[in-house]
Amino acid sequence: MGKMRHLLLHVGHGKTGSSYLQSSLALSQEGLDEIGLCYPFHRSFDAARRGFVTSGNREILWSAIETSDPEALFGPHDTALISGEQLHRELLPRKDAFFAFVNNAQITKVSLLLFIRDPVEDACSGYQQAVKRGGYTGTIEDFFSQYERPKTVSDFLEAFTDKPATATTVRNYSRSSDVLGDLETFLGNVALTMPPIDRINRRLTPAELAIQSSFNKHLGPSGNLVADKLCTELPDVCAEVTAPSEDVQRAMLDRNRDVIMAVNRRIDADQHYSFDTIEPASDESLSLTLEQIQVIAKSLAPKIRMR
Template identity: 35%
Template sequence: MAKTLYLHIGHGKTGTSYLQSVFACSASVLRAQGLDYPWNSSCDLAADAKITSGNGMFFERYLRANPEAGEPSLGSSDPDVRGTLFSSEWIFTFLIEAVSPPWTGSPWEDYWGEIGAEERVERLVRWAQAKGYDRIKVLLFIRNPISQILSGYQQSIKRAGDTRAIEGYTPRSLLPPRVLACLNLFDRWPCIETDVVNYSVVKDQLAVIAASWLEIPVHKLMHPPAAIVNRSMTHGELEFQRWLNVSLGPSGELVSDPLCQELPHVRAQVIVPSRGAQDSLWEQIRESVEQVNRRIDPQHRYEYDPIESPPPGEEYSFSRDQIRVIATSLGKTILDLRERIGACSPEHYRQLQAQCTDLQKQCVDLDEHCGRLHEALQELQVRHESLVADQGEKNTRIKSLKEELRTLSKALRYRDAELAKRKARPTFLSKLFGGQHWKRRWARWRRAGVPTPPKG
């Protein structure tokens, strides 16, 4: 039986969390259809329609190992299993941008830091072939750029601890150029089949698209408890989380995660930058968008989707349920901190205070040390600039000397040539006594016994 490795790679903000919930709820159904969906703790959350990262951890672990080193076969040796499914938007960034896995820790970050995107895709192909997979099917969702950027802004507030207002937000990297890089990498391997689908066109048919891609009847898939997973937020929710990030750093688990998970049906609100900012973003990606559009189904091509929306006012509203969820989450965190502090004995508390004092002193010392290092660095920079200037003068002098050497060498060669010519030129005596006539006369005189030629 031909076996297929199925990779649903996102990218971000294209219904990935919803589809992962569908896959987790349908794990037994997928197995009955001959598909293995490797299970991890993230799948438990996905089955409850919670925010997850999919099962990409397995994918990274298997690629890290030697394909012949005894890693699990993922069902490839089971005659009833025709394929294995991985779903994680992180796979897109892992393969295309060659980033390190967020969960592996520093040793594996160093490991993957030495391996570029092309080698990672090659390792994917070699691993799949070693495990008996005849083909690799990739499902890549894209999204019209402006709505994707706005959804990405919300995600950066919720999950990445961003504190910028929408007008000051610039994505870390724009997605159409990365999609183009993805297509270029995958197209080099005939065994990789890439399906590109525009989420903006099919966002209400994600399960249908996934079932068709997996080659199973759509009615076999089971839907999660909530129809919306990882929803966008309202103006008030987003602003509350943004200012919480300002005070605490990344803290989405306190407010945004509970709100999105417990109240999935709250209607999100659109927060957009000015039309000029949207036009500027579109101009930055226009060329890569056109290149991608030429390579995918016309139905799923990118379209410019500017959004007009009034800016949010100065007042925000919260429903009773929103207030309940926020208060419950913050209250639970505060109680937990109180219990931890209350569990400390006075002696332990004093030790902690002493440790904090020592840490503060160390921070002060480190600041001073950093200041000294900064001054030393500035001095080194000045010295470096001076050395560069001196080296420039030396290079100029060396160039001049080389030019003089070339001139002298040319003169010496000319003189040697003239001397050689003079040596080769016949003298008066050689002309007088070196002719053929005198040679013949001398020969006759020697035969006649004449010792020397006569004078005169």
């Protein structure tokens, strides 16, 4: 009899604690190996172990598929884990190649873990991420008018739910009080190591967001100069959610209503998307603490050449 291989994929999506989970997985790599679960090494693991923003080890999956090399995933074990918050998007156009690899590699079970997030909350967080790491310069109203993540989620569930030997677990980040516990359960009640900090890739304060957006306008994508440093060096700064008017939120929800309902029909009731809105902040004044100013100055100083 051939091998009975089990492939576990944490497929995203973004802004659902992925960097936190990947920090835990990198710290737990040796322990997972000891129980027969291969979490293949990726060059980002050192940064992940220190609590920095990372993207997991999904490149190992695509390399294994391109080279028809399942050993790159499994090593000496019969169970392997890959984590990447963009996998739910990347798998869609490559699903035929993926399932061909699964068949050829004697993978007898595929388990998928997808974290989703309530649309308004996700759009607010997505706007932050677009400014921080994508060089976005538009307004939050512009971002909401283009938001369509539930469509990608719906397409993914339609493509991968009820496939032979494939099981999909969906957890709503907005409902979860313990995303690490959700991952541990998905892995078979495996105990994972806690990351060194409680929050990785925190949201920016309104003032930090305004500064980063301004740098994007003048320098192009430049999150490494300001946003990354603020989030890494001041991880405990608390920031209110930046949200547009309720009218803008409702317009986005109405535009996505059909796909939101399509997703809800496919997942457990306690994980459903909600149509809740977020009250915009009443105080629009911008301010920075001395610590924030010092981090920004320290980051920019080496880049400034006195003439």
